[in-house]
Amino acid sequence: xxxxxxxxxxxxxxxxxxxxxxxxxxxxxxxxxxxxxxxxxxxxxxxxxxxxxxxxxxxxxxxxxxxxxxxxxxxxxxxxxxxxxxxxxxxxxxxxxxxxxxxxxxxxxxxxxxxxxxxxxxxxxxxxxxxxxxxxxxxxxxxxxxxxxxxxxxxxxxxxxxxxxxxxxxxxxxxxxxxxxxxxxxxxxxxxxxxxxxxxxxxxxxxxxxxxxxxx
Numbered sequence: 211x212x213x214x215x216x217x218x219x220x221x222x223x224x225x226x227x228x229x230x231x232x233x234x235x236x237x238x239x240x241x242x243x244x245x246x247x248x249x250x251x252x253x254x255x256x257x258x259x260x261x262x263x264x265x266x267x268x269x270x271x272x273x274x275x276x277x278x279x280x281x282x283x284x285x286x287x288x289x290x291x292x293x294x295x296x297x298x299x300x301x302x303x304x305x306x307x308x309x310x311x312x313x314x315x316x317x318x319x320x321x322x323x324x325x326x327x328x329x330x331x332x333x334x335x336x337x338x339x340x341x342x343x344x345x346x347x348x349x350x351x352x353x354x355x356x357x358x359x360x361x362x363x364x365x366x367x368x369x370x371x372x373x374x375x376x377x378x379x380x381x382x383x384x385x386x387x388x389x390x391x392x393x394x395x396x397x398x399x400x401x402x403x404x405x406x407x408x409x410x411x412x413x414x415x416x417x418x419x420x421x422x423x424x425x426x
Contacts, residue, residue, distance in 0.1 A: 223285035226276075234273055241266045258323035265316035272313050275306035300367035307356050314389060315349045318342075321396055329403055341395050348388050355381050397422055 241262055248255060276284075282299040283291035291299075322338045322345075329335070360366045360375040404417050 220290070221286055223280055226280060226285045230273055230276055234269065237266060237269060256323070256327055258320045258327060261316055261320040261323060265313060265320055268309065268313045268316055272306060272309045275302050275309060278302045279306065297367045304356065304359075304363070304366055308353055311349055311352050311356070311385070315345055318345050318392060318396060322399075325396075325400055329400060331403070334399070334403065337399060341392065341399065344395075345392050348392065352385050352388070355385075 244262065245255075245259065248259060279299050279302045282295040282302065284299055284303075288296060319342055322342045326335055326338045355376070357363070358376075359378060359381060361373050362371065365371045365373040365375055400421050401418055404421065405414055407414065407417075409417070
């Protein structure tokens with residue numbers, strides 16, 4: 211018997227689809243404008259450009275898995291979704307989580323490579339390498355956590371199976387916290403150099419804001 215959950219919408223799928231489509235279109239436009247700017251200035255593409263394109267391709271793959279999850283009931287109260295669809299949604303979610311963290315890594319590394327290309331200071335390059343190394347180590351750890359969040363993995367969608375699961379909520383919180391930490395490190399990295407430039411204060415603020423868009 212379905213449980214009535216007062217105050218909660220019965221179907222968030224239209225909202226989910228709208229958000230996913232909107233942010234994906236914005237990402238495509240951003241990458242396209244970046245490549246257009248490089249082409250108009252007759253600048254050769256570098257590793258940061260290739261990596262952001264690769265990240266965009268990876269993002270579209272993640273969106274495909276989100277579409278699969280929506281097809282199998284994501285956004286609808288679980289009591290209203292057939293059990294076999296709940297199982298399929300859990301399978302899609304497990305793969306999507308792993309793909310998503312790699313998508314984050316490609317984007318973060320692309321930003322660090324852009325900083326590496328723009329700021330030609332040895333200490334700055336070393337800082338970018340240290341942050342990049344942390345991000346790579348992080349994705350390796352979080353990937354193993356997601357893959358082995360339950361042993362056997364089938365226990366993720368069939369809790370009746372014998373085996374063990376680690377704290378899933380704790381894993382997600384740790385993932386979010388480390389993601390925000392690396393984002394903040396990337397955001398802060400160029401700010402000291404920007405504020406040392408011989409520019410008006412308004413220009414420094416605008417430039418800081420432009421670099422800060424990567425944090426969003």
